[in-house]
Amino acid sequence: MELPSPEETPGLDELWRSLLPLGYCTASGGYRRFAWNKADLACRAWFTAQATDRGLTVRTDRNGNQWAWWAEQLPGRALAIGSHLDSVPDGGAFDGPLGVVSSFAALDLLREAGWQPDRPIAIANFADEEGARFGVACAGSRLLTGQLAPDQARALTDEDGVTLAAAMEAAGQDPAAIGPDEELLGRLGQYVELHIEQGRALVDVGRPVGVATSIWPHGRWRFEFGGEANHAGTTRLEDRRDPMLTYAYTVLAARKKAQAHGALATFGRISVEPNATNAIPSKVNAWLDGRAPDEATLRALLADLEEAARERAGRDGASLSVVNESLTPVVEFDHALRDQLSKTLDEAPVLPTGAGHDAGILSARIPTAMLFVRNPSGVSHSPAEQAEMADCRAGVHALARAVSELAGDPAQLGVAW
Numbered sequence: 001m002e003l004p005s006p007e008e009t010p011g012l013d014e015l016w017r018s019l020l021p022l023g024y025c026t027a028s029g030g031y032r033r034f035a036w037n038k039a040d041l042a043c044r045a046w047f048t049a050q051a052t053d054r055g056l057t058v059r060t061d062r063n064g065n066q067w068a069w070w071a072e073q074l075p076g077r078a079l080a081i082g083s084h085l086d087s088v089p090d091g092g093a094f095d096g097p098l099g100v101v102s103s104f105a106a107l108d109l110l111r112e113a114g115w116q117p118d119r120p121i122a123i124a125n126f127a128d129e130e131g132a133r134f135g136v137a138c139a140g141s142r143l144l145t146g147q148l149a150p151d152q153a154r155a156l157t158d159e160d161g162v163t164l165a166a167a168m169e170a171a172g173q174d175p176a177a178i179g180p181d182e183e184l185l186g187r188l189g190q191y192v193e194l195h196i197e198q199g200r201a202l203v204d205v206g207r208p209v210g211v212a213t214s215i216w217p218h219g220r221w222r223f224e225f226g227g228e229a230n231h232a233g234t235t236r237l238e239d240r241r242d243p244m245l246t247y248a249y250t251v252l253a254a255r256k257k258a259q260a261h262g263a264l265a266t267f268g269r270i271s272v273e274p275n276a277t278n279a280i281p282s283k284v285n286a287w288l289d290g291r292a293p294d295e296a297t298l299r300a301l302l303a304d305l306e307e308a309a310r311e312r313a314g315r316d317g318a319s320l321s322v323v324n325e326s327l328t329p330v331v332e333f334d335h336a337l338r339d340q341l342s343k344t345l346d347e348a349p350v351l352p353t354g355a356g357h358d359a360g361i362l363s364a365r366i367p368t369a370m371l372f373v374r375n376p377s378g379v380s381h382s383p384a385e386q387a388e389m390a391d392c393r394a395g396v397h398a399l400a401r402a403v404s405e406l407a408g409d410p411a412q413l414g415v416a417w
Ligand SMILES: [Zn+2]
Pocket: 084, 095, 096, 129, 195, 357
């Protein structure tokens, strides 16, 4: 028995065809699959249908994560694969779904070749990975592993004032039951998440599939610039206390300092008071997303930037306060698993990433690894996110090879990998 060649990937096209229309927004060309909204529920129903078609047992855990089990009755801790189906606002088609679709396609490939696992395999669809609606990323995996307090989660509120508890309840999921799930964690041995690359490293090395080494530490900081509201037409320039100037300077400084530290710094969101075209602002709130290869660098970047912003605020007659809203430490994926996967996949390149994932959250409890599929545009969280079909097929094959080695006897597949 052998795996079919990469050109033959049974079911992959059909899997994509059936999933692509769900939550698609014609106006933006992107996806709006937010936790527990109509589009997300359609994706969850799609997951159940795909699993059921394949004779897998679907279970939803107490935190709303879906699990499709193959050979659940076998002894040993399961190998979990999968990803998430929700999206950022107007996100692309691949971030998340590629991992779920590839998991089903890899299972098809292995079964077609007559391969049988020697321990259980579970395909996961993690709930609310992007945090687009309730503001906390990876809520499903954080709850599962005890990294998000149930009370805090239940009270999270979307912009229409709907709480996560109410949204879950409306979808038939009991919000009183959410929280750490030791029973489920005890059944999982490893987790391998396939994901589209959110950068261009694989383009540069000319390979379709890579293995993750680590997730950079990252955090969010709120910069509050205070000044004095006044008339845009009657206030002389020298009489102004304009916090927008300090903000503008800080944006440019963030870019410069990030470059100097080999880090990343992004102001992507601001709110202005009173937010009027003909008024000098009284307040600018700006959120900084900062990421660096290690925590010391990240802290040094922030200290540097805050010092520069404070100096400028003095010149502008503005005030400044900086609040750290979140900080996620570095995630080192399991070294043995990473090295094994790289070796199995013909010395696949190993690369770090700046993006958070459920695999990063789970790594606190079980050995995890990630496979990345080349993204020619390097763009992510946008409709421009892309992957070539040939690379998607290569990803499915890589995942199938990984599963065959981790959860059974790869020799069952013969020599023609
Ligand atoms: Zn993702």
